[in-house]
């Protein structure tokens with residue numbers, strides 16, 4: 001009887017393990033399948049001309065350079081606003097703000113901001129940056145809109161990384177005659193940097209792939225030249241993909257998948273960089 | 288000569304704990320003064336008052352005075368940075384900063400504005416020798432400090448507090464995690480150091496208290512019960528409660 005129970009338990013454990021493993025595969029499978037599918041379908045479209053040329057024949061031929069450049073501009077523009085502001089906010093929340101109802105409200109607001117649908121950010125950006133501040137449909141307005149969307153991600157990951165730095169480091173630093181700010185600069189930020197960078201990249205990666213926030217604020221259907229200033233509208237990869245997939249009749253499938261592939265590689269590369277930073281930091285960590 | 292005079296010091300944390308109650312105490316220059324007593328007696332709290340490290344914690348109310356060289360350091364107008372350079376501290380758990388051995392030592396000096404390489408190198412060597420660590424680490428000053436053993440880390444922390452050439456050194460159970468040999472090294476370093484410094488030590492055992500104390504203060508639940516010369520206090524305590532604690536009847 002005892003014997004039987006023991007064997008039974010063994011069996012249950014095996015079944016448990018197997019099903020967990022299968023579930024893990026089930027979550028990874030769609031991602032891998034998508035990447036492979038797009039790679040196969042879009043791979044043949046990739047050529048030097050595709051990456052460095054302008055679209056022509058009503059976007060049915062040629063390259064996607066303006067969309068690539070546009071996405072790079074928008075990502076950098078987003079970084080310019082959201083990174084310094086986000087890190088500053090995180091430093092304030094983690095290092096200076098006392099635990100008061102006000103700061104608790106701020107934190108809850110930040111968490112909730114992360115859950116707002118991106119099209120709402122788009123409308124907000126249209127109202128505030130494009131119309132009210134009169135930036136027009138421009139890289140500037142789109143970058144600011146994307147920044148607002150990205151900020152919560154950056155703030156909450158940065159705050160978390162700052163809080164993870166042991167309190168004892170701060171105490172010791174202060175006891176050696178450092179000010180709070182010197183302690184943050186020399187010890188806390190340095191230790192939290194990998195975590196902060198990871199959050200920044202993940203936030204920017206999301207911004208790079210979004211269509212809705214730039215739809216009304218900065219994205220152009222087609223431009224015959226590259227944008228010349230932050231006040232110009234721009235083409236962008238995700239919006240271009242949307243356009244050529246839904247708005248252009250008789251669009252060659254190959255170009256659609258080629259564009260998707262470029263966007264995917266762009267975003268996955270950022271993801272890869274974030275992963276490398278994180279694992280390197282973990283290996284080097286001294287606490 | 289009394290370096291430090293504590294007058295009627297009381298302190299209450301924001302959760303309501305009264306950690307110090309009317310403590311008055313004079314601390315002699317160039318001597319080791321030991322603060323001992325059972326857990327929660329307020330020893331660490333008192334140390335953290337002496338370099339104003341309690342500014343970082345939530346203190347509800349405090350009253351009284353701490354005079355160092357005649358100046359009340361609890362005065363809000365006091366330059367706390369200068370105070371902390373003058374009153375160094377070594378914590379119970381050795382916390383090395385996530386920097387190299389050398390950088391741990393030069394950290395405070397660089398913050399104080401010292402840039403000259405020669406001066407920094409001199410200070411590193413001097414403080415390591417004082418903490419009896421120099422021979423063990425002289426060839427690997429640029430290695431991460433975390434790679435040192437626990438005992439070495441604690442002596443590095445001692446050295447780090449000495450780099451700034453403080454006048455007072457606070458040590459909160461500095462040998463609690465150390466083996467007897469490392470403990471011995473730290474204790475003999477302290478005996479050397481007291482020629483030049485005022486040392487306040489919270490020992491991790493009564494034996495250590497008795498070994499090291501020139502003067503000793505017995506704390507119980509925030510109150511100073513008895514204070515006197517180490518020799519007489521540990522052999523012929525005046526207070527019943529001190530005697531009970533020393534002879535192991537409680538605590």
Ligand SMILES: Nc1ncnc2c1ncn2[C@@H]1O[C@H](COP(=O)(O)OP(=O)(O)OP(=O)(O)O)[C@@H](O)[C@H]1O
Nearest residue numbers: 300302304306325326327328329330331332333344
């Ligand atoms: N940051 C704090 N906030 C609230 N209460 C505290 C804080 N630090 C210490 N206390 C309380 O103050 C009292 C004295 O604590 P303290 O750490 O000074 O004692 P101690 O004599 O150093 O004890 P130990 O021998 O355990 O180190 C204790 O009751 C403790 O719970």
Ligand SMILES: [Mg+2]
Nearest residue numbers: 330331332459
């Ligand atoms: Mg203590």
